Amino acid sequence: FNRSALEPGARFAGPCVVTEGQTTTVVTGGYNGRIDGFGHIVLERREEAQP
Secondary structure (H helix, E strand, O other), rough: OHHOOOOOOOEEEOOEEEEEEEEEEEEOOOEEEOOOOOOOOOEEOOOOOOO
16 A cells, blocks of 8 residues: 555555655554554454454
8 A cells, every 4th residue: 555545534454564764663463553543554453353
C-alpha cells in the first residue's frame, strides 16, 4: 500500500507492505492494520479461530 493513500479509518490485513518516502512497514500474516484518527498506523494481532 502507498502510505499517503491511506486515510484515517482505512484497514488492511497482513501479509502486506506499507511504503512511504523514508520508511517501509512490513505487516506479517496474523496481523491487521488500520489508520487511526491521528493518521498513525496501528497493528493488532488477529485472534486465531478456536476449533
